[in-house]
Amino acid sequence: MIVISERINGLFRSVMKAIDNKDEKFIQDLAVNQVEAGAHILDINTGPGVDNAPEVMTWLVKTVQDAVDVQLSIDTPKMDAMEAGVSASSSSVLINSTTAEAKKMETLFPMAVEHGSDIICLTLDEKGIPNDANSRCELAMTMVAKAMEYGIGPEKLYLDPLALPVGAAQDQGPKVLEALGMFKAISDPPPKTVVGLSNVSNNTKERPLLNRTFLVMMMASGLDAAIMDPSDTELVAAVKASEVLLNKKLYADDFLRA
């Protein structure tokens, strides 16, 4: 499982405060802590509240890269902030994300080609979030085909079926699982799959339990990567147990420590 840390995100109050105060030490300590907890990639998001998103994104990317040496996922719906983050990075990033909207694909696929980036394809378009697995798959195919026109192969793509809060869209859980399975049949080799895990437990009382239960289910359906909190030790233990049970990692008596 590719672990993408969700924590460098202005949605978190403490991170928003650090952004406001240009507190490099706070951001760098958090980045180091996330990598030590097992993050392979750090998702970088300014949060919705900033009015100078390109500058904040540039500052976050440089601040984090002065402290750790892992791939960054540049997470923003704003094209100017995306361009700023991708350009500021000293190594190739994961673009988070395009949708199936023509304007976005026509901006972000060339940007990915220019910078050698990987890119997340969120299965939604101007009509919103699809309601079932088939329409998620149709949007995924549209994006995989369009990426190919730009010479971007499936090994650079992460398909995201968009996990939704169980309290608000309970019927979508099984549809996300079904879509994950279908995505793997889109191309050979298949694209990777990813979700924003904590979406599922938004505004619930049992966040850690819901997060780790859904993550295990999605891993069984073929999930390759998750934007999640690697400092949640029970969540990480569930990932390790799943990797052993799905025959992805060799069993050893001390697999939790491996």
Ligand code: THG
């Ligand atoms: N897909 C892709 N990218 C994504 C998402 C996705 N990026 C953003 C998001 N979804 C994944 N990241 C988060 C980060 C934080 C939270 C949820 C998802 C979160 N934060 C607390 C909250 O809002 O309640 C912050 C509160 C606090 O503790 O201060 O839940 O789906 N491609």
